[in-house]
Structures are given as structure tokens and as C-alpha cells.
Amino acid sequence: MSADESKDDARPEFASEVHSWWAWIVDNTVAYEGSTRGAAIIRILFPFIIWSRWAGDHLFYKTVDDPIHLLFAVGFFLGGALMVVGLFTRVSVGVMALTMSAWHLYFGHELGMQKALMSVNLWTPVVGLFFTDCGRSLSVDRWLAVRRAKARGEPPPSERGSLWGLRLIAWQVTMMYFWGAFDKTDAQWLAGERMERYWMNFYGSSDYPSWPGARLLLLSSAIGTVVLEYALAVGLWFEKPRRWLWLPGVLMHFSMYIFLPAFQITWQMILCYLAFIPGDRAHDFIDELLGHRPSSGAA
Amino acid sequence: MVQAPKVDGLLRSGERNHRSAVLALRGVVFVFIGAFMLLSPASRHLLPREQYIKYTRGWKFFRSYGTGICDVRYELGTGAGREPLDRYELLGFDEDHRKAPMWLRRIRHGNRAGNAHVDRVTSRVCRALGPDADRLYVTARCANRDGWYDVYFGNEPICPTYSAGQSSSRPPRVRNLGGGRRNEGRSP
Numbered sequence: 001m002s003a004d005e006s007k008d009d010a011r012p013e014f015a016s017e018v019h020s021w022w023a024w025i026v027d028n029t030v031a032y033e034g035s036t037r038g039a040a041i042i043r044i045l046f047p048f049i050i051w052s053r054w055a056g057d058h059l060f061y062k063t064v065d066d067p068i069h070l071l072f073a074v075g076f077f078l079g080g081a082l083m084v085v086g087l088f089t090r091v092s093v094g095v096m097a098l099t100m101s102a103w104h105l106y107f108g109h110e111l112g113m114q115k116a117l118m119s120v121n122l123w124t125p126v127v128g129l130f131f132t133d134c135g136r137s138l139s140v141d142r143w144l145a146v147r148r149a150k151a152r153g154e155p156p157p158s159e160r161g162s163l164w165g166l167r168l169i170a171w172q173v174t175m176m177y178f179w180g181a182f183d184k185t186d187a188q189w190l191a192g193e194r195m196e197r198y199w200m201n202f203y204g205s206s207d208y209p210s211w212p213g214a215r216l217l218l219l220s221s222a223i224g225t226v227v228l229e230y231a232l233a234v235g236l237w238f239e240k241p242r243r244w245l246w247l248p249g250v251l252m253h254f255s256m257y258i259f260l261p262a263f264q265i266t267w268q269m270i271l272c273y274l275a276f277i278p279g280d281r282a283h284d285f286i287d288e289l290l291g292h293r294p295s296s297g298a299a
Numbered sequence: 300m301v302q303a304p305k306v307d308g309l310l311r312s313g314e315r316n317h318r319s320a321v322l323a324l325r326g327v328v329f330v331f332i333g334a335f336m337l338l339s340p341a342s343r344h345l346l347p348r349e350q351y352i353k354y355t356r357g358w359k360f361f362r363s364y365g366t367g368i369c370d371v372r373y374e375l376g377t378g379a380g381r382e383p384l385d386r387y388e389l390l391g392f393d394e395d396h397r398k399a400p401m402w403l404r405r406i407r408h409g410n411r412a413g414n415a416h417v418d419r420v421t422s423r424v425c426r427a428l429g430p431d432a433d434r435l436y437v438t439a440r441c442a443n444r445d446g447w448y449d450v451y452f453g454n455e456p457i458c459p460t461y462s463a464g465q466s467s468s469r470p471p472r473v474r475n476l477g478g479g480r481r482n483e484g485r486s487p
Contacts, residue, residue: 026322026326029326029329030322030325030326030329031322031325104354105354109353109354117356118356120354120355120356121356124332124336124355127332128332131325131328164325164329167329168329168332168333168336171333171336171337172336175336175337175340175358176358178358179340179341179344179357179358179359180358180359180360182344183344183357183358183359183360183362186445187446188445188446188447191446193442193446193447194361194362194364194365194442194446196370196447197364197365197366197368197442197447198361198364198365200365200368200370200405201364201365201367201368201405201442202364202365205396205404205405206368206369206370206371206404206405206406207370207371207372207396208370208372260361260364261364262361265360
């Protein structure tokens with residue numbers, strides 16, 4: 001066989017390899033589909049996290065004199081409420097995504113409100129959720145669709161749908177872990193200095209902690225946090241590491257919630273872990289939980 | 300009937316084109332948002348401040364928490380060297396340190412206050428020491444966003460360095476010391 005012939009044989013093989021890789025990328029990003037139950041749980045709980053953080057700033061007596069703020073408040077409360085119950089879900093999530101975009105971009109960057117500038121971590125997941133069919137599960141929309149199907153004598157509609165927005169939410173979580181860990185990868189953090197000051201400021205005093213093992217504990221917590229954050233940034237994407245990482249991740253956030261004023265970021269990060277779990281896996285888990293046969297969202 | 304497969308084929312081809320267009324549109328949005336999520340915090344870590352990409356954060360968590368707290372150590376010079384001095388005991392709060400007033404427990408060094416708080420507590424310790432004040436050394440380091448930085452090195456007696464005005468008998472203004480106020484930073 002000549003060199004030219006062997007080149008010709010290799011070409012289709014290479015093209016097919018590229019094609020299969022491309023198909024894999026498309027299937028796992030913009031064409032990503034599955035049961036929408038995981039996305040629905042994020043949809044239901046996310047407005048509560050947002051409200052618990054900012055509802056106090058948009059109460060009607062504070063907004064009634066300012067038409068723009070009033071309009072914003074209507075979107076903030078009404079969009080959130082409809083998002084929770086899943087009525088007109090696509091529209092309500094869209095309204096909430098617009099509201100959060102306005103909160104961050106207009107109130108934060110245009111008007112210079114510091115607390116609105118800090119809202120990125122609650123803004124982008126709602127935008128990501130807009131790019132999912134999260135209303136197909138656990139929603140009033142779903143209930144109405146099931147009733148309509150029943151009336152026509154048809155089986156209940158599938159809970160499967162597009163989930164590519166979950167990839168954006170997962171990517172956001174990865175970025176938060178990666179850059180959070182990157183920021184801690186410096187001599188001061190790795191020497192435990194910031195942990196020392198957290199302890200002294202919130203629990204101790206201006207006397208360096210003298211209890212046994214203090215230095216070792218603060219140092220190991222500092223190093224452990226960085227290692228875990230890097231591991232979460234990468235490992236949550238893969239099934240096997242995810243099994244081992246989710247619990248330490250939850251415990252890390254929960255300990256931050258208990259020991260430091262970390263507020264809504266704890267629940268937001270834990271909730272967004274659902275974005276890494278394949279939709280069908282989440283669906284089957286809920287089926288098992290309810291004592292049903294796993295159906296992966298088929299009906 | 301003969302035409303049916305052709306029509307089906309056309310329909311399928313139309314659906315495929317529609318699907319491809321939708322996926323391509325999604326791809327544009329996906330890459331745009333994904334790149335924004337990556338590059339915006341990256342710019343905050345890797346580029347000078349004036350070149351930051353706006354609209355997101357650098358995910359620098361808890362950097363401001365605990366800034367201003369000082370690690371302060373008082374020592375008394377003796378003939379043989381130095382021995383630690385318990386400021387709580389000296390100022391009459393020796394039973395339980397946790398019951399001591401916050402200005403004494405958490406000595407702070409905020410940007411606005413300079414080292415006023417360290418100095419006020421120290422001048423009070425000086426006064427309480429009386430004639431032994433000349434033997435007081437203070438080592439203090441305070442926290443800023445990047446780590447600890449030294450305020451006093453403890454290499455010379457501190458009390459004589461205070462002017463007469465600073466070492467008056469007036470007690471420290473507790474409300475302005477900032478010691479009782481937790482610097483909780485900004486919540487992320």
C-alpha cells in the first residue's frame with residue numbers, strides 16, 4: 001500500500017473521530033437534555049434565596065414613589081412567586097432573569113448600589129434557568145398538562161426537556177470555586193494568616209489563640225479549603241469524583257454558614273450542585289424516594 | 300402516494316435545519332455567557348485594576364472579613380529579659396476575659412482610626428503600670444486584606460514615646476474604639 005493510499009484511508013477515520021467528538025460536545029452542551037426535575041427543584045428554591053437576601057429593599061412602601069423601582073419590585077415578587085409555583089414558567093423565569101439583570105446592571109453598575117453589585121452569584125443562575133424547560137416538572141404548568149392529557153385519554157406528558165442552561169449554572173459554580181481557590185493560593189492564606197484573623201475577630205480576641213492545636217487546626221483548615229475548592233471546581237463535573245466530593249463541599253459551605261456571616265451563598269452553592277447531576281439520575285432518585293419504578297422522565 | 304416519502308424527507312430536512320439553527324443560536328449564547336463567566340473574574344485576578352471587565356466579581360471570598368483586628372502582646376522588661384503582661388489582670392478584668400469590655404478584648408487597627416485604638420489601650424496600660432511603665436514593650440500586628448502587617452515591633456519601651464497629651468488620665472473613648480464592633484465585611 002502506497003503512502004497516498006494510507007493517507008486516504010486515514011482521512012475518513014479522522015473525520016469520523018472529529019465528528020463524534022463534535023457530536024459529544026454538542027450533546028453535552030447546547031443539546032443537553034434529560035428529566036427536568038433537578039432544574040425544577042432549583043427553580044422552586046432559588047427565589048426564596050433571592051428574597052431572603054433582598055426582599056427588604058423592594059417592599060412596596062420603599063418603591064411606590066419611584067415608577068422604575070416599583071416596576072422592578074412587581075417583577076421581583078410576582079415573577080419569583082410564579083417561578084416558585086411554576087405557572088407560566090418560561091415567562092416567570094424570564095421576568096425574574098430580567099429583574100435580576102436589572103438589579104445587577106442598572107441598580108448596581110448604573111446607580112452604583114453596592115449590594116446590587118454583589119448580586120452576580122444570584123443573577124447568572126436565574127439566567128441559566130431561563131434556558132431550561134424547568135416548568136415541565138413539579139409545577140402548576142405540569143399539573144395542568146397532565147390534566148389535559150388525562151381528559152384526552154392520553155398518557156401524561158414527558159418530563160424530559162432541554163437542560164443546557166444547567167451547564168451554564170454548573171460553569172458559574174466552577175468559576176466561583178476556581179477563582180475562589182486561586183485567590184487563596186497565596187503565602188498569607190496558605191500560612192493560615194487569614195484563618196487566624198477570622199478566629200481572632202469573630203471568636204477570640206487580640207490575644208493569639210493559645211489553646212492546644214490552634215495553629216495546626218487553623219493551618220489545616222486553610223490548606224484544606226483551597227484543596228477542596230480546586231477539587232470541587234473540576235471534580236463535580238465527573239460522576240466518580242462527584243460521589244466523594246459533594247458531601248465535603250456541603251459540609252464546607254455549612255460550616256461557613258455556621259461560623260462566618262456567609263448568608264445566602266451557602267444555600268445557593270449547595271442548591272446549584274443539582275446542575276451537575278444528570279437530569280435522569282435526579283429523576284430516578286426522586287422516583288425511588290417516592291417508591292415508584294425509575295422512569296427517567298419518560299412519562 | 301408516490302410523493303409521500305419525498306415530502307417526509309423534505310419535512311425531516313426542514314426540521315433538521317430548524318434544529319441546527321436553534322443549536323447554533325444556543326451555541327452563540329452559550330459561548331458568550333460562558334466566556335463572560337470565565338474572563339470577567341480572570342481579568343480581576345490577572346489584569347491591572349483599570350483593565351477589569353466590569354459586571355461580575357473576582358470571587359475573592361471573605362477577604363475583608365476580620366480586617367483591622369490586631370494581635371497584641373504586652374511584655375514587661377526584667378533584668379533577665381522580658382515576661383508577658385496580662386492586660387486583663389492589670390486593668391481589673393482577670394476573672395473571665397470573655398467578660399472584659401470589647402475595646403480591651405479586640406484591639407483594632409482600622410484604616411480610618413490609624414493605630415489610635417492600639418495606642419489608647421496601650422496608654423491605659425501605661426497609666427495602670429505607674430512607675431513600671433518605662434519597662435513596657437508592645438508587639439502588635441494588625442490584619443489587612445492581604446495578611447498581617449506590623450504596627451509595633453516591641454524593640455523599645457512604648458510608654459515614654461507617648462506625648463503628655465496622649466497619656467492623660469482620660470479613659471479611652473470606648474464607642475470610638477471600634478473594638479466592640481465586629482468587622483463582618485461584606486457578605487458575598
